[in-house]
Amino acid sequence: MSPKPRPPIPKVSRPRNAGATREAILQSALTAFVRQGYDGVGVREIAHTAGVTAVLVNRYFGSKERLFAAAVEAMFTDSGLFAGDPATLAQRLAALVVTRSRDDRHPSDPLLLLLRSAPNPRAAAILRQSIASHCEQPLKSLMRGPKRGERAAIILALIVGLQLFRKVIGNKALADANGTSLSADLTLMLERLIDISHCTESPRNH
Amino acid sequence: MSPKPRPPIPKVSRPRNAGATREAILQSALTAFVRQGYDGVGVREIAHTAGVTAVLVNRYFGSKERLFAAAVEAMFTDSGLFAGDPATLAQRLAALVVTRSRDDRHPSDPLLLLLRSAPNPRAAAILRQSIASHCEQPLKSLMRGPKRGERAAIILALIVGLQLFRKVIGNKALADANGTSLSADLTLMLERLIDISHCTESPRNH
DNA sequence: GTCTATAGAAAGATAGAC
DNA sequence: GTCTATCTTTCTATAGAC
Numbered sequence: 343m344s345p346k347p348r349p350p351i352p353k354v355s356r357p358r359n360a361g362a363t364r365e366a367i368l369q370s371a372l373t374a375f376v377r378q379g380y381d382g383v384g385v386r387e388i389a390h391t392a393g394v395t396a397v398l399v400n401r402y403f404g405s406k407e408r409l410f411a412a413a414v415e416a417m418f419t420d421s422g423l424f425a426g427d428p429a430t431l432a433q434r435l436a437a438l439v440v441t442r443s444r445d446d447r448h449p450s451d452p453l454l455l456l457l458r459s460a461p462n463p464r465a466a467a468i469l470r471q472s473i474a475s476h477c478e479q480p481l482k483s484l485m486r487g488p489k490r491g492e493r494a495a496i497i498l499a500l501i502v503g504l505q506l507f508r509k510v511i512g513n514k515a516l517a518d519a520n521g522t523s524l525s526a527d528l529t530l531m532l533e534r535l536i537d538i539s540h541c542t543e544s545p546r547n548h
Numbered sequence: 549m550s551p552k553p554r555p556p557i558p559k560v561s562r563p564r565n566a567g568a569t570r571e572a573i574l575q576s577a578l579t580a581f582v583r584q585g586y587d588g589v590g591v592r593e594i595a596h597t598a599g600v601t602a603v604l605v606n607r608y609f610g611s612k613e614r615l616f617a618a619a620v621e622a623m624f625t626d627s628g629l630f631a632g633d634p635a636t637l638a639q640r641l642a643a644l645v646v647t648r649s650r651d652d653r654h655p656s657d658p659l660l661l662l663l664r665s666a667p668n669p670r671a672a673a674i675l676r677q678s679i680a681s682h683c684e685q686p687l688k689s690l691m692r693g694p695k696r697g698e699r700a701a702i703i704l705a706l707i708v709g710l711q712l713f714r715k716v717i718g719n720k721a722l723a724d725a726n727g728t729s730l731s732a733d734l735t736l737m738l739e740r741l742i743d744i745s746h747c748t749e750s751p752r753n754h
Numbered sequence: 755g756t757c758t759a760t761a762g763a764a765a766g767a768t769a770g771a772c
Numbered sequence: 773g774t775c776t777a778t779c780t781t782t783c784t785a786t787a788g789a790c
Contacts, residue, residue, distance in 0.1 A: 358773050379667035381587040384765060395775065400767060458667040460716045461585035470717050478721065491721035492730060495713055496737075499722070503709025507701055510666045511676050515684065515697035516705070524698060531702075531737070564755050590783060601757065606785060 364402045366392040371399075371413045376451045379458030380410055380465040411468045414455065418476035421452045428484045432532035433525075435497070439504045440525045452477075453505045473498070485536055497535050504528075570608045572598040577605075577619045582657045585664030586616055586671040617674045620661065624682035627658045634690045638738035639731075641703070645710045646731045658683075659711045679704070691742055703741050710734075 370392040374383040385406050389396040403409035426434065438450045456473065459465040481494040507513040516524070576598040580589040591612050595602040609615035632640065644656045662679065665671040687700040713719040722730070 360773065363773080382667055385767085386765080394773095396766085397768085397776090398774065401773085406766065456717075457663070457712060460712060461588055461664040461667060466717055470719070473717060474720065478719075489725075489729070489733075492725045492733070495719055495721040495725075496710070496733070499709035499713045500706050501709070502712060503705035503707070504702065506663060506666060506708060506712070507705045511662075511672055511679060513676070513684075513701055514680065515701040519695075519698045519701075523695070527695075527698070527702070531740075534737075566755065569755080591785085592783080600755095602784080603758090603786085604756065607755085612784065 360402075363392070363394060363398060367394065367399055367402060367409070368412060368416060371409050372417055372455075375410060375413050375459060376417075376455045377458075380462045382458070385409070407464055407468075410459070410465060414468055414472050417452050417455055418472045421449055421476070423449055423452065423477065424480040424484060428536075431484060432529045432536055435501060435532050436525045436528035439501055439508070439528060440521050450505060453502050454509060457502050457506050457510065487537070493535050497532060500531070500535075566608075569598070569600060569604060573600065573605055573608060573615070574618060574622060577615050578623055578661075581616060581619050581665060582623075582661045583664075586668045588664070591615070613670055613674075616665070616671060620674055620678045623658045623661055624678045627655055627682070629655055629658065629683065630686040630690060634742075637690060638735045638742055641707060641738050642731045642734035645707055645714070645734060646727050656711065659708050660715060663708050663712050664716065693743070699741050703738060706737070706741075 367388065371388045374388050374391065377383075385399045386396045388409070389399050399406070399409060403412060423438075424431070438453075441448070441450070456469055460469060477498055478491070478494050481497060482490045485494060487493075504516065508516045573594065577594045580594050580597065583589075591602045591605045594615075595605050605612070605615060609618060629641075629644075630637070644659075647654070647656070662675055666675060683704055684697070684700050687703060688696045691700060693699075710722065714722045
């Protein structure tokens with residue numbers, strides 16, 4: 343019996359080029375980790391999509407864990423989630439959640455990568471650092487007022503939670519919701535979090 | 549790494565009792581799935597914690613997937629997350645997020661079970677239904693005003709996102725945040741979502 | 755009712771040929 | 773630079789003894 347007939351390989355003309363192969367593996371890993379999470383995909387599958395065998399994954403990245411770290415770094419580095427005018431930040435973040443990205447790479451993909459891989463402790467440790475440096479810090483630096491770190495984390499948690507319900511769980515209420523209406527409500531919530539106005543001005547001492 | 553020689557078995561006196569064994573397996577599965585997620589735990593481990601072998605897991609539940617479904621159902625059924633006075637609901641939900649539950653079963657555990665198992669497509673399908681019937685519907689029925697379904701889903705997404713950052717990612721800003729201050733801010737956000745006041749129109753209804 | 759033993763598949767990683 | 777072949781482990785699930 344044949345052990346595995348191996349479905350048709352997309353053998354592009356890429357003969358013996360270390361750089362290109364490494365890049366192909368990284369791109370394949372990126373997509374796979376975003377869609378299926380760290381535990382949901384194997385190095386064989388990643389390699390196959392890249393048109394090579396699993397050996398080269400470990401040859402170029404050392405291990406699955408280090409490949410994941412490289413993919414996370416690449417994804418968050420050029421995401422540009424928090425670049426641009428702070429005045430329209432809330433609006434853009436809200437659009438991120440509402441927009442449906444079917445199969446292409448989207449700015450919201452880092453968030454999917456995050457929540458689909460977070461259950462694995464090793465992946466979580468890698469993510470914790472990248473989130474802190476590539477998401478929390480930029481967001482925090484755009485904000486003013488008290489408890490910036492806490493508010494920034496709440497913003498991220500809200501967005502990621504919404505993505506979880508929409509894209510991963512497949513929640514009906516959010517999937518069927520009117521796009522512009524939902525976007526408007528989220529924008530309002532995010533503006534309150536970004537500005538200081540949401541906070542209690544109550545004279546809470548010490 | 550140690551090849552797992554034989555950790556101490558909690559061999560309680562439970563000689564040949566189908567009901568008790570089934571219950572022990574279910575409890576073990578509950579804890580394991582909450583802590584490590586669907587993909588992060590094997591039936592061997594669940595069985596061992598229950599003091600039996602993996603055979604009995606499949607004997608009593610049919611498969612890992614059906615065991616998961618039973619665990620999810622049991623967890624959400626008696627969670628009582630949305631029982632009690634609607635007036636203090638926001639406060640209780642905020643406390644849920646802030647409270648640290650180390651090893652005991654807590655009402656927030658269903659949320660951890662949710663987000664740690666969601667990456668697995670089969671687990672997600674099982675969760676989608678339980679979430680809808682045991683979380684969204686009860687929450688929705690406590691609320692008034694327009695777009696109840698959408699607002700209920702946002703509330704759940706916010707809470708789950710916060711749990712993800714605090715408990716799974718291990719976010720520093722949220723972990724180190726002042727408990728009472730964080731709780732107050734969340735309560736305010738949740739009250740705005742539960743009441744209609746956060747929305748565009750409509751008079752108050754209280 | 756519960757066990758040991760094992761089948762069968764798939765995972766991560768490595769040795770060595772070309 | 774890339775492959776085939778293989779090692780080792782771990783997984784779910786089942787057959788059959790007691």
